[in-house]
Amino acid sequence: MLIIAAALLGAILGALNARRRGGKPADMAQYAAATGIVFALIGFAVTILLARMGG
Structure with missing residues (x-):
């Protein structure tokens, strides 16, 4: 879920x-795609x- 939220925010x-x-x-579409990928x-x-630290 964190990945999707980060991609949308980006x-x-x-x-x-x-x-x-x-x-x-x-x-705008190109910037949105590139930044979304980076944030994802x-x-x-x-x-x-978080998964490795949480056990």
Whole structure:
């Protein structure tokens, strides 16, 4: 669940970042996808760390 939440948060932040920079819808989609993937990978790493620490 953490991975999905992180991916959605990353996608939203990426789209907002592209919009703030004056990007077109295609730019917003690309920023959303790239940032969503990065945040999902970070969420995946955090999930693994939590699973290993929790036993």
